[in-house]
Amino acid sequence: MQRVTNCILTKNDQVLMLKKPSRGWWVAPGGKMELRESIVESVTREFKEETGISINHPQLRGIFTIVIEDQGKVINEWMMFTFQATNGSGTMLPQSPEGELAWKSVEEISQLPMAVGDYQIFEHVLHKNGLIYGTFTYNGNLDLLSYRLEAEGEPIKQFKV
């Protein structure tokens, strides 16, 4: 099972975003965990590889189960661990190996093209406190079919096509 860690680095109301060439969708930089890594080791390594920046004290903000289904059957399932950091050191790469890097304003995030479920994740991490847990279900074309999100002290949010 694939496990992905990523980090939303925020500085002065700006967020460091990465535009993946495949679909032109924006994501928080990150990538796949390697064997023997803890999630915090993974996110630190991946963020550095993709951006050049070493994040300091990343805080876990979300843990998600991502389901890809076809005609009601699970064809893939993976986990995503989303951190937030407000501090990083080092120089940003002029070009990421994974796509285009850009600082985007917090207000702009909800206008960027991205996986539909990711708007919920940015909304929580940028505007709320604490951890959020949930499951996002997509079809093979990455159309969002449903989600169920639970954050501490908030009502459960659910969506279904």
Next chain:
Amino acid sequence: MQRVTNCILTKNDQVLMLKKPSRGWWVAPGGKMELRESIVESVTREFKEETGISINHPQLRGIFTIVIEDQGKVINEWMMFTFQATNGSGTMLPQSPEGELAWKSVEEISQLPMAVGDYQIFEHVLHKNGLIYGTFTYNGNLDLLSYRLEAEGEPIKQFKV
């Protein structure tokens, strides 16, 4: 990849523990995540199945990578998500399907037979705040070979045989 969730339920300086029949080791009740579950759905369901008790507002306290290796090679790797709850409702099962249930005092925990790495987990959850991340490496006989633990605001703890 296997994913396990468990919960340390504490009440009046007592912890609800489960003694697994295989080795006679004590654990925090929990079990394997099912497809499509979030980690909080999983821990709530598993704790109820094993103890009869519905936990309220479980808080995530630790995320661990568990590596089983043989002669330096990874032969299995799984993830464990440890929650803490201080509140539960419902009636405790007279007998758990998974072993013997008992309330143990917080002071007693470090004296109970258990996987060696678990002492570190209970120590953090029962006596410290915030999240802890890390990797535990065992051999096939479940002898602890090494660990590396990172908790917010604390120095990294490492051990190697």
